[in-house]
Amino acid sequence: MVTAMGTKVISIFDAIGEVSYLILKTMVALFTPPFRFKDFVKQLNFVAVESAPVVVFCVSFAAMVTIIEASFHMKMVIQNDAMVPGFSSLLIIRELGAVITALLVTSRVGAGLAAEVGTMQITEQIDALKMLGIEKIRYLVVPRFLACVIAGFTLTIIANLVCLYCAMLVSQFKLGYTFGNFLVGMRTFVQFQDLVFSSIKGACFGAVIPIVSCYYGFKCKAGAEGVGLATTNSVVTSSVSILILDFLLSWIFSFFY
Amino acid sequence: MIVEFKNVVKSFGDRQILKGISFGIQEGEIVFILGTSGTGKSVTLKTLVGLLRADSGEVWIDGENVTHFKEKDYLPIRKKCGMVFQHPALFDSLSVYENVAFGLRKHYNLSEEEIHKRVTKCLDLVNIHNVEDKLPQEISYGMQKRVSLARTVAVDPKILLFDEPTTGLDPITTNAVNQLILNLSHTLKTTSLVVSHDMHCALDIADKIIVMDQGEIVARGTPEEMKSCEHPLVKDFLKEALDVH
Numbered sequence: 001m002v003t004a005m006g007t008k009v010i011s012i013f014d015a016i017g018e019v020s021y022l023i024l025k026t027m028v029a030l031f032t033p034p035f036r037f038k039d040f041v042k043q044l045n046f047v048a049v050e051s052a053p054v055v056v057f058c059v060s061f062a063a064m065v066t067i068i069e070a071s072f073h074m075k076m077v078i079q080n081d082a083m084v085p086g087f088s089s090l091l092i093i094r095e096l097g098a099v100i101t102a103l104l105v106t107s108r109v110g111a112g113l114a115a116e117v118g119t120m121q122i123t124e125q126i127d128a129l130k131m132l133g134i135e136k137i138r139y140l141v142v143p144r145f146l147a148c149v150i151a152g153f154t155l156t157i158i159a160n161l162v163c164l165y166c167a168m169l170v171s172q173f174k175l176g177y178t179f180g181n182f183l184v185g186m187r188t189f190v191q192f193q194d195l196v197f198s199s200i201k202g203a204c205f206g207a208v209i210p211i212v213s214c215y216y217g218f219k220c221k222a223g224a225e226g227v228g229l230a231t232t233n234s235v236v237t238s239s240v241s242i243l244i245l246d247f248l249l250s251w252i253f254s255f256f257y
Numbered sequence: 258m259i260v261e262f263k264n265v266v267k268s269f270g271d272r273q274i275l276k277g278i279s280f281g282i283q284e285g286e287i288v289f290i291l292g293t294s295g296t297g298k299s300v301t302l303k304t305l306v307g308l309l310r311a312d313s314g315e316v317w318i319d320g321e322n323v324t325h326f327k328e329k330d331y332l333p334i335r336k337k338c339g340m341v342f343q344h345p346a347l348f349d350s351l352s353v354y355e356n357v358a359f360g361l362r363k364h365y366n367l368s369e370e371e372i373h374k375r376v377t378k379c380l381d382l383v384n385i386h387n388v389e390d391k392l393p394q395e396i397s398y399g400m401q402k403r404v405s406l407a408r409t410v411a412v413d414p415k416i417l418l419f420d421e422p423t424t425g426l427d428p429i430t431t432n433a434v435n436q437l438i439l440n441l442s443h444t445l446k447t448t449s450l451v452v453s454h455d456m457h458c459a460l461d462i463a464d465k466i467i468v469m470d471q472g473e474i475v476a477r478g479t480p481e482e483m484k485s486c487e488h489p490l491v492k493d494f495l496k497e498a499l500d501v502h
């Protein structure tokens with residue numbers, strides 16, 4: 001029992017060590033030539049451009065639900081929903097936009113990435129790369145890392161704008177606040193730095209996804225099961241890490257207000 | 258000795274896979290490693306080129322003790338050693354042509370024309386035609402294995418390591434691959450280490466045969482010596498090889 005727990009603790013520290021090493025190596029390769037520009041563009045297209053529709057679609061619904069729920073409860077408790085536009089937009093920009101985007105990208109990109117890298121690992125493609133003198137981190141991780149960071153950043157900005165627009169539409173047609181009212185309400189609650197912090201969060205979440213996915217991909221055990229496990233583990237771990245990171249970043253940013 | 262293993266031990270967790278393996282290969286020799294599934298043949302090959310690291314013992318390549326080499330130091334060693342993996346291990350985002358050209362682009366400063374010539378020649382060697390632009394997933398397994406062979410041969414390695422190069426190939430292609438190994442060793446003095454199940458091929462083209470069982474070498478010698486070996490596993494292998502004929 002004690003030894004089992006001991007082994008577990010050791011393996012957690014092992015994992016932390018390996019992930020830190022992966023991050024370090026990625027950083028080094030990120031800033032030293034040769035750069036793999038073509039791969040990066042291909043990944044950016046996959047991660048950012050192809051994820052955009054699903055992100056836009058999902059966050060607009062999240063925004064609509066948020067504002068309708070907020071209004072419903074405000075009316076019930078204080079018989080007035082005048083504060084709803086301001087509060088909702090604050091919630092959207094501070095949390096919703098970045099987190100929902102990151103979780104969507106995790107399930108779409110993170111899962112695919114873990115499966116891709118895992119398959120390469122078990123079919124000896126990564127060994128073949130090594131034999132040809134190619135560093136797997138520079139070749140596989142760096143383009144994906146950069147693409148995901150940029151995608152996280154831009155998709156979060158897009159998501160925020162779409163969310164706000166949808167919230168405005170709902171408040172216009174359902175709650176009876178014009179776009180003007182909404183923007184005035186928003187202005188009293190939301191500051192420019194909220195937008196900046198939200199995008200920084202997006203970029204950080206974006207960084208989590210390729211690191212975690214590649215970590216599980218590289219550790220993938222042989223067999224279809226192995227790939228399945230790598231995929232599941234990477235999605236779960238990425239999602240949990242994103243939520244924890246969200247908490248940490250919110251706490252750090254709170255010092256700037 | 259161009260390649261030498263001295264008492265190499267390798268474990269995964271608490272399972273010891275290689276239990277003290279020692280053997281040597283002379284330059285230009287063709288050596289076959291035979292053994293049943295799971296005895297650690299692939300692990301032996303991977304330990305040789307540093308894809309796996311020995312727990313104890315020494316690995317020597319071309320007069321250098323590479324056992325404790327850093328990843329960076331392995332680069333020139335791996336350039337010398339071409340490895341054909343048990344899986345075709347082709348890069349699935351690249352076409353057949355680009356797969357074979359990959360190592361050339363990486364290691365040599367060749368013009369497109371020279372690359373084209375070399376790639377075509379290597380694909381010719383393994384009898385692959387008209388699929389240069391296809392992705393690996395779009396061609397059959399046997400073809401993938403042959404392309405993988407072409408990719409390895411393309412960079413002109415001094416030492417060739419084959420992990421079951423003919424498993425899953427038809428008899429005609431199997432013969433062609435064996436001839437290829439033989440030719441390379443005659444014309445370019447390439448040293449070959451071939452992992453295989455096929456005693457028949459081994460008797461045909463090997464200079465030396467090593468038989469492994471459960472992570473240990475149980476028999477070794479020239480094909481002639483093997484034919485009179487009394488070890489039961491070797492006898493089983495022989496019986497099968499001779500039955501086929």
Ligand SMILES: Nc1ncnc2c1ncn2[C@@H]1O[C@H](COP(=O)(O)OP(=O)(O)OP(=O)(O)O)[C@@H](O)[C@H]1O
Nearest residue numbers: 269274292293294295296297298299300301343421
């Ligand atoms: N990376 C690894 N991690 C853990 N165990 C491994 C690893 N690689 C190989 N093994 C184990 O080592 C043993 C020997 O494997 P190896 O691949 O060398 O067998 P083999 O002799 O090549 O067999 P086959 O003919 O089936 O390819 C197997 O039991 C395998 O499970």
Ligand SMILES: [Mg+2]
Nearest residue numbers: 298299343420
């Ligand atoms: Mg094997």
